Amino acid sequence: MDWLNASDGRIETNVPLADLTWFGLGGAAACVVHPRDEAHLSDLVRRASARNIPLRVLGGGANLLVCDAGVDGxxxxxxEPSFTAVEFDGTAATAGAGAELMRFVKDSVGRGLAGLEGxxxxxxxxxGAIRMNAGGRYGEIQSHVIEAxxxxxxxxxxxxxxxRIGFGYRHSRLGGAIVVSARFQLTAEDPDTLRARFQEYWRAKKxxxxxxxxxxxxIFRNPPGQMAGRLIDRAxxxxxSVGRARVSERHANFIVAEEGATATDVLRLVEEIRCAVREKFGIQLETEIEIWEPDRQTCPV
Ligand SMILES: Cc1cc2nc3c(=O)[nH]c(=O)nc-3n(C[C@H](O)[C@H](O)[C@H](O)COP(=O)(O)OP(=O)(O)OC[C@H]3O[C@@H](n4cnc5c(N)ncnc54)[C@H](O)[C@@H]3O)c2cc1C
Structure with missing residues (x-):
């Protein structure tokens, strides 16, 4: 722990990432740091880069598969509160990168501010939503971001x-940049109409x-002009299933991890789906989820 210290923020070691991801799978992180604020984050990132220590940022873990071996670095x-605050200012809003997306969406809708209900x-x-340009058939986050x-x-x-963020389909050109906050432009709308629309979208998703x-x-990006879920279904x-990982009956582009599943089960199933879709339709599916593997670097702690 020679170059990390208490001023970097709260430091935890050997943290099971399964508890911090929606899949609930995978090994541990050698070291998790919760920086106090932007200045501490900047200092931490600079020192990690200088030492060639891999540094990853974990949001809600909703688009992530962590391998069973966990991750180094x-x-x-x-x-921390400096990253989770949301402030409204007329029809604009500034949200910390660590703020929960759904809370932000609900707060906007509750204030009669339209844009994020999709x-x-x-x-x-x-x-995480900015990095992935989260969205779907009712819109994407990019349409309302002014800057980050x-x-x-x-x-x-x-x-x-x-x-400059360079949004694309479930993609941005952030590269190694970490978002700390973003400013959004929303539109005033009748709160009842807006709430009804939000509830309709929510119901459709459920x-x-x-x-x-x-x-x-x-799991997979939609290939141009195709729906990955439909291709998987038609295959x-x-x-x-592979082990305890299974292609969802409700939505074929979802893999669900049942009790006892491993990240390796999911990865094997991903390959099996890819093979089957390639053989049947000649289409190579690409993953939308991020997969974290160990870097085999020296543990910093
Ligand atoms: C049940 C379910 C339904 C979903 N439905 C949808 C959907 O309809 N549409 C959709 O687009 N997605 C959907 N997703 C995927 C997921 O919710 C989104 O991709 C979400 O935006 C990921 O955010 P996160 O904070 O969980 O990111 P994480 O999973 O924690 O991280 C994803 C990537 O973003 C990076 N990242 C996280 N925070 C930052 C930051 N501050 N700065 C820079 N990079 C960062 C991470 O390093 C990683 O590379 C769904 C997921 C689940 C589990």
Whole structure:
């Protein structure tokens, strides 16, 4: 622990990441740091980069599969109040990257501010949602982001415009930049109409996806002009299992982890689905979820 110290924030070692991800799978993080604020985060990132220590940021763990071996290096969590605050200012809002996305969406809807209601039911944090450009058929977060404050691997803090963030389909061009907060532009709307729309979107999501199960949402990106879930379904894979990981009956692009599943079960099932879809339709599916593997670097603690 020679270069980490109490001023970096709360430090935990050997933390089971299964407890911090929606899949509920995978090994431990060698070290988890909860920086106090942006300045401490910047300093931590700069020192980790200088030492070549891998540093990852964990949001709500809703789009993540952690391998059974866990991860080396540092995992940063933006859980301190300076990263979770949300402030409204007229029809604009500033949200910390560590704020829970659903809380932010519900607060906006409750204030009669439209724009984010299409994200109803999407778990995770504001930071993770920006990195992944979270969304679906009712809209994407990118449409309402004005700018984001980011910490670069050098430790430099910058404000990036929406254009610079480079949003794409479930993608951004943030690279190694960590989002610390973002500013949003919303639109005033009749609260009752807005609430009804939010509830309709929420209901549609609950009906079509296994939200109560252990999963990471959609496993694969939709190939151009196709729906990955439909291809998996047409390949006859609904309900298919490897170990205790199973293709959801409700939504074929979801893999659900049952009691006793391992990350390896999920990875094997991912490969099996890929093979079957390639053989049947000649289409190579690409994963939408992030997969964390160990870096085999020296543990910093
Ligand atoms: C039941 C279920 C339903 C879902 N439905 C949808 C859906 O409808 N639409 C959709 O788009 N997604 C959906 N998802 C996926 C997931 O909710 C989104 O991708 C979400 O935005 C991930 O946010 P997170 O905070 O959990 O990110 P994490 O899973 O913690 O991390 C994902 C990636 O973002 C990075 N990251 C996290 N925080 C930051 C930050 N502050 N700065 C930079 N990078 C960061 C991580 O390093 C990682 O690379 C669903 C997931 C589940 C489990």
């Amino acid at each position: 540092i995992v940063v969590r933006l859980t 994200l109803a039911g999407i778990p995770g944090t504001v930071g 404050r980011v910490v670069l691997p050098s430790g430099q803090i910058e404000t990036w415009s929406r254009e 009906e079509s996806q296994p939200l109560a199960a252990h999963s990471a949402g959609c 006859g894979l609904k309900g298919r």
